[in-house]
Amino acid sequence: MExxxxxxxxxxxxxxxxxxxxxxxxxxxxxxxxxxxxxxPDAGWPVAVVRAESAAHVQTAVRWAAEHRVPVTVRGAGTSLAGGATAVDGCLLLSTERMTAIEIDPVDRTAVVGPGALNAAVKDAAAAHGLWYPPDPGSFRISSIGGNVATNAGGICCVKYGVTTDYVQGIDVVLADGRLITLGGRTVKDVAGLPLLKLFVGSEGTLGVITRVVLRLVPQPHPAGTLVAYFDTPRDAARAVVAMGSRVRPSMLELMDSASINAVEDLRAMGLDRDAGALLVGQSDAPGGARAGELAVMTECCEAAGATTVFATDDPVEGDLFLEARRAVGPAIEVRGAALHEDICVPVHQLPTAMARIEEIAATFQVEIPVFAHAGDGNLHPVIVHRPGDEEGRARALQAFDAVLQVALECGGTITGEHGVGRTKRAALLDQLDADVMDVGRRVRSALDPLGILNPGVLW
Structure with missing residues (x-):
């Protein structure tokens, strides 16, 4: 390499x-x-990797890149499923993996965190003070806070507790010209100036490089009770989710279809029912007797939707087993072949329709599409699987990928709920956002990065 x-x-x-x-x-x-x-497959070769250890290192790297017109690919833990941290030829690969400091303030209930700190490490540090950081993407054990902020990550708990942006009180960010700015801070309320802080959350590294994050923490939740329900079809499970929507607010409501169930059992036997068409796992962390009341309503909704088996437990060990089964779906599907990951989101009442349409797409293109979902907020994760090295199979998988994105839009939803647009969904972004919205987005990006060096190829 030169x-x-x-x-x-x-x-x-x-x-x-x-x-x-x-x-x-x-x-x-x-x-x-x-x-x-x-x-x-088209990942490029960086001219160099900078493993920054401080904001000053990031500034130096970005100024060098700006001076020499070198594109910058920003990377945290590299867990992007949408190609958001894929290198391009001749880029400077800027990694924040070494910026892992975590400082907990139990009085103000904040965590001041380096972008390279793992989500799980923040949770552990907060828990040592009796506090909790709720956002929990499926990759929480291996994904970094910087990447979570860059994509506005969600996760299993977001149906009740919200997504990353709901917990970001402040950031430090290095702009494309090397300037370091601070937005927000340790206060919960702050309306001084334009709300630029939220502009950077979810911007996928295209507006600046995050070097520090101030996160809001909350008290630990009450112990959760867990509901488990099996159904003949994913559509039945989805109908149960719709029914719950107007009656209870679960702290977790996750769906696995038959292919997901069997992928988990193939990877590691966990006692799931292989013959079931779908599995719904819900939790309530409401205090006292309210928890039993919420679980009773969830049970009623499942039975009315045709559940073949329903049971609830207050045993945290038993509940954690089903939660781990749900978290195992992603890795279990990965070992079945090459995978194209989706994260569409639809209005909750459209879940049954979206599930049915995805089944039709799988049949049309003759591909396997396991589906698991943060069902409580309509966030579906269809994964199109094909054999590595099978070019004809990959072509059909890509067609199915595009068709699933269109289903999301036709159902009044979005092409990405939490993974970001990255590089894999750029074409479909034009189908979701009209020309005026795209123009405004490009103007904002050009104002902050006139040379277009930050994460080129991401978003547009």
Whole structure:
């Protein structure tokens, strides 16, 4: 690998401007940073990797990139399922993985966190003070806070507790010209100036590089009771979810179809019913007797929708087993072949329709599409599986991928609920947002990054 970029900018200048070990050009090391979890086949080769250890390192790297017109791909833990951290040829791969500091303030109930800190580490640090950080994407054990903020990640608890943006009180961010700005802070209320803070949450690294986050923490929830219900079809399970919507507010409501159930059992036997068409796992963490009341309503809704088996438990160990089964779906599907991950979101009342349409798409394109879902808020995760190396099968999988995105839009939903647009859904973004909205978005991006160096190829 050359130590110069295409336009002659010497990487050696960047190396000497930063401490030893921060700038890496060894091809064996660089190879490990080219791909994110989407494993896109067209990932490019970075000219160098900067493993920043501070905001000052990020500033130095971004200023160098701006001076020499070098694109910057921003990466945290590399868990993007939409290609948001996939390298492009000739880019500077800017990793925040070493920026992992966590400072808990139990009085103000905040966590000041480096972007490289893992979601799970923040949860653990908060728990040591009797506090909780609710956002919990399926990748919470391996995904970073910076990436969670960049995509406005959600997760299993968001049906009751909201998504990442609901817990971001402040950020430090390095702009495309190298300036470091601070937005928000430790106060819950702050309406000074334009609400720029929320502009950066979910911007997928296209407006700036996040170097510090102030997160809101809440008291630990009450112990949860768990409901488990099996159904003949995913549509029946979806109808139960719709029925619950106007009556209770579960703290978790997750759906697995038959393919997801069997993928988990193939990976690790957990005692799930392989013959079931769908599994619904719900929880209530309401205090006292209210928990039993919510579980009773959820049970009633499931039985009315045709559940074949329903039971509820207050045993936290038993409840955690079903929760772990749900969390195992993603890894279980991954081992079945190459996977194209979706995260469409539809209005909850459209869940039965969306589930039926996805079944039709699987049959039309002759592909396997296991579906699991944060059903309580209409967030579906269809995964299109195909055999590695089968180009004809991959072509059909890509067609099915596009068709699922259209189902989301036809149901009045969105092409992405929490993974982001990244590189995999750029074409469909034009179908969701009209020309005026796209124009405003491009103007904002151009104002903050006139050279277009930050995460090129992401969003548009």
């Amino acid at each position: 130590d110069t970029v295409a336009q002659g900018a010497p990487v050696e200048l960047l190396r000497t401007a930063l401490p030893d070990g921060v700038v890496v050009t060894d091809p064996a090391v660089v190879e490990g940073y080219r791909h994110d979890w989407s494993r896109l």
